[in-house]
Amino acid sequence: MRTEARLSPRPSNPLTREALLDAARLEFARSGLDHARVEDIARRAGVSKGAFYLHFDSKEDAFREILQRFLGVLEEQTTRRREAELAFEREVGRPGIGATLEQLMQHDCRLDTELLEVLWRNRVILAALDRATGQPYLQMVADFRRRMRQLVAGHIALNQGEGWLRGDVDPEVVGDVIVGAFESYGRRMVDLRAKPDLGAWSRAFLTLLYQGLFSPAAQRPPTGPPGASD
Amino acid sequence: MRTEARLSPRPSNPLTREALLDAARLEFARSGLDHARVEDIARRAGVSKGAFYLHFDSKEDAFREILQRFLGVLEEQTTRRREAELAFEREVGRPGIGATLEQLMQHDCRLDTELLEVLWRNRVILAALDRATGQPYLQMVADFRRRMRQLVAGHIALNQGEGWLRGDVDPEVVGDVIVGAFESYGRRMVDLRAKPDLGAWSRAFLTLLYQGLFSPAAQRPPTGPPGASD
DNA sequence: CGCATTGGTGACCACGCGGTCATTATTCTC
DNA sequence: GAGAATAATGACCGCGTGGTCACCAATGCG
Known part of the structure; x- marks a missing residue:
C-alpha cells in the first residue's frame, strides 16, 4: 500500500523558511526585536502571517x-x-x-x-x-x-x-x-x-x-x- | 485680589521628580526603555502612576x-x-x-x-x-x-x-x-x-x-x- | 473652620500587536 | 476527476501596558 512513501501531498516551499529569516534580519535591523512586526516580516518574505508560524514558534x-x-x-x-x-x-x-x-x-x-x-x-x-x-x-x-x-x-x-x-x-x-x-x-x-x-x-x-x-x-x-x- | 501671590496652596514634593528619574534609570537599566513599566518606575519612586505624568509627558x-x-x-x-x-x-x-x-x-x-x-x-x-x-x-x-x-x-x-x-x-x-x-x-x-x-x-x-x-x-x-x- | 486650589490616586480606556484557527487553495495518489 | 492530506490565509481574540480623568487629600487663606 506504499503508505510509507506518501510523505507530503503538498510540499511546503523549501525557500520560504530562508526567505523569512532574511526578511526577519532586515526587519530586526530596521526596528529591533520588539518593534518589528511579524506581519511585516511575513509580507516581506512574500507569505502571510500565518505561514510565519508554520516555520517558527514565535x-x-x-x-x-x-x-x-x-x-x-x-x-x-x-x-x-x-x-x-x-x-x-x-x-x-x-x-x-x-x-x-x-x-x-x-x-x-x-x-x-x-x-x-x-x-x-x-x-x-x-x-x-x-x-x-x-x-x-x-x-x-x-x-x-x-x-x-x-x-x-x-x-x-x-x-x-x-x-x-x-x-x-x-x-x-x-x-x-x-x-x-x-x-x-x-x-x-x-x-x-x-x-x-x-x-x-x-x-x-x-x-x-x-x-x-x-x-x-x-x-x-x-x-x-x-x-x-x- | 492678590491673585499673583497665591502660587501653590499645596506645593509638590520637589524631590519627587528626581526620585522618579532615579527610579526610571534603574528600571530602564533592568528592563530597557520598552519593557520598563511606568507603574514600576512610579512605585519605586514611592508615588502613583498618575504622579509620574505630572512630571513627564511620557x-x-x-x-x-x-x-x-x-x-x-x-x-x-x-x-x-x-x-x-x-x-x-x-x-x-x-x-x-x-x-x-x-x-x-x-x-x-x-x-x-x-x-x-x-x-x-x-x-x-x-x-x-x-x-x-x-x-x-x-x-x-x-x-x-x-x-x-x-x-x-x-x-x-x-x-x-x-x-x-x-x-x-x-x-x-x-x-x-x-x-x-x-x-x-x-x-x-x-x-x-x-x-x-x-x-x-x-x-x-x-x-x-x-x-x-x-x-x-x-x-x-x-x-x-x-x-x-x- | 470652611473654601479654594492644586497635588496625588488608581480604576479605566484604547490600541497595537502576538498568536490562533476555521477556512480555502494546492498538490499528491488512485 | 475524486478524495485525502497538508500548505497557506487573514479575520479574530486576548493581553499587556501607556496614558487619562473623575475623584480624593492636603494645604494656604480668610
Missing part, C-alpha cells in the same frame, strides 16, 4: 535562530583563527625566534581581515543586535563578548610570558581594546554603503596595537627609564 | 531627559579635557619639545581616569543604553559616538602633523580603537560590584596606545625598516 524563536547562526559563524571563525596562529608559530616561529614582527603582522593582518569580512557580510545582524532587547539574547551576546575578551587576554598573557610582548600592560585591558575596536568598527560598517578597505583597517589597527602611536623617530632608548630628556 | 520624555543629562555631562567632560590638553601643550610642551612621553602619559592618565570616573558614576545609564531601542535615542547616541570619534581622529591627525605620532596609522582607526575601548570597558563596569582601579586601566591603556604591545627589549632599530632580524 518571533523570538526566529530571532534566536538568527543570533545562534551568527554566533556560530563567529565561533567557527575564532577556532580557525586559533589554529592558524598555532600553525604560524609552529611553522615560522615567533618574533625574534625565526619570525620578524613584519611577518607576524602580515599573518595577523590576513586573519583580522577575514574576521572583518565576516562582520561585513553580517552587518545587518550587527544593526539588529544594536536594537535588540530581551535578557536571553543580550545575555548570549554578553557571554560571547566575555569569552572573546578572555581568549584575547589569555593569548596576550601567554605571549607576555614568552617575552616578546611587553609585560607592563594588563592583558584584560588589551582584551577591552581589541574587542572594543572590532565592535566599534563593526558598528560603523552598518551604515556604510560601499565595502571599505578592510585590509587597510587591519593593517593600521595592528600597527597601532604592536607598535603604538608614539613616533619611532622620537622613541626613547629601548631599555632606558623615561624622564631624562629635559 | 515614558519616552523621561528617558530623553536622562539621556540628555548624561550626554551633557560627557560633553562637558570632553570640553574640559580639550582645554586641559591645550593647556598642557602650552605650559609644558609636547614630547621632544619640553615634555617627555612619561609626562604626557601622566597627564593623559589623569584625564582618562576622570572620564572613567564619569562612566563609573553613570554606569546604570550605560546599562540602560544597552537595552534601549527607539530611533531617536539610538540616533543621539550614534551621533555622539561619531562626534567623539571625529574628535579623537582630528586630535591624532594634528599630532601626526607635529611629528611625534607615527603617520602610518589612519587616525580614523585610532578613533575606532579609543572609542571602542572606553565603551567596552564601560560595558564591563555595568556588572562589577566594587569600583575597579580606574587609574590602572588608564595607565595600561595609554601604555598600549602610545608604546604598543611589542616588547621594547625586542624592538627593532628605531628608524630602520623591518625584516632584517633572521
Whole structure:
C-alpha cells in the first residue's frame, strides 16, 4: 500500500523558511526585536502571517535562530583563527625566534581581515543586535563578548610570558581594546554603503596595537627609564 | 485680589521628580526603555502612576531627559579635557619639545581616569543604553559616538602633523580603537560590584596606545625598516 | 473652620500587536 | 476527476501596558 512513501501531498516551499529569516534580519535591523512586526516580516518574505508560524514558534524563536547562526559563524571563525596562529608559530616561529614582527603582522593582518569580512557580510545582524532587547539574547551576546575578551587576554598573557610582548600592560585591558575596536568598527560598517578597505583597517589597527602611536623617530632608548630628556 | 501671590496652596514634593528619574534609570537599566513599566518606575519612586505624568509627558520624555543629562555631562567632560590638553601643550610642551612621553602619559592618565570616573558614576545609564531601542535615542547616541570619534581622529591627525605620532596609522582607526575601548570597558563596569582601579586601566591603556604591545627589549632599530632580524 | 486650589490616586480606556484557527487553495495518489 | 492530506490565509481574540480623568487629600487663606 506504499503508505510509507506518501510523505507530503503538498510540499511546503523549501525557500520560504530562508526567505523569512532574511526578511526577519532586515526587519530586526530596521526596528529591533520588539518593534518589528511579524506581519511585516511575513509580507516581506512574500507569505502571510500565518505561514510565519508554520516555520517558527514565535518571533523570538526566529530571532534566536538568527543570533545562534551568527554566533556560530563567529565561533567557527575564532577556532580557525586559533589554529592558524598555532600553525604560524609552529611553522615560522615567533618574533625574534625565526619570525620578524613584519611577518607576524602580515599573518595577523590576513586573519583580522577575514574576521572583518565576516562582520561585513553580517552587518545587518550587527544593526539588529544594536536594537535588540530581551535578557536571553543580550545575555548570549554578553557571554560571547566575555569569552572573546578572555581568549584575547589569555593569548596576550601567554605571549607576555614568552617575552616578546611587553609585560607592563594588563592583558584584560588589551582584551577591552581589541574587542572594543572590532565592535566599534563593526558598528560603523552598518551604515556604510560601499565595502571599505578592510585590509587597510587591519593593517593600521595592528600597527597601532604592536607598535603604538608614539613616533619611532622620537622613541626613547629601548631599555632606558623615561624622564631624562629635559 | 492678590491673585499673583497665591502660587501653590499645596506645593509638590520637589524631590519627587528626581526620585522618579532615579527610579526610571534603574528600571530602564533592568528592563530597557520598552519593557520598563511606568507603574514600576512610579512605585519605586514611592508615588502613583498618575504622579509620574505630572512630571513627564511620557515614558519616552523621561528617558530623553536622562539621556540628555548624561550626554551633557560627557560633553562637558570632553570640553574640559580639550582645554586641559591645550593647556598642557602650552605650559609644558609636547614630547621632544619640553615634555617627555612619561609626562604626557601622566597627564593623559589623569584625564582618562576622570572620564572613567564619569562612566563609573553613570554606569546604570550605560546599562540602560544597552537595552534601549527607539530611533531617536539610538540616533543621539550614534551621533555622539561619531562626534567623539571625529574628535579623537582630528586630535591624532594634528599630532601626526607635529611629528611625534607615527603617520602610518589612519587616525580614523585610532578613533575606532579609543572609542571602542572606553565603551567596552564601560560595558564591563555595568556588572562589577566594587569600583575597579580606574587609574590602572588608564595607565595600561595609554601604555598600549602610545608604546604598543611589542616588547621594547625586542624592538627593532628605531628608524630602520623591518625584516632584517633572521 | 470652611473654601479654594492644586497635588496625588488608581480604576479605566484604547490600541497595537502576538498568536490562533476555521477556512480555502494546492498538490499528491488512485 | 475524486478524495485525502497538508500548505497557506487573514479575520479574530486576548493581553499587556501607556496614558487619562473623575475623584480624593492636603494645604494656604480668610
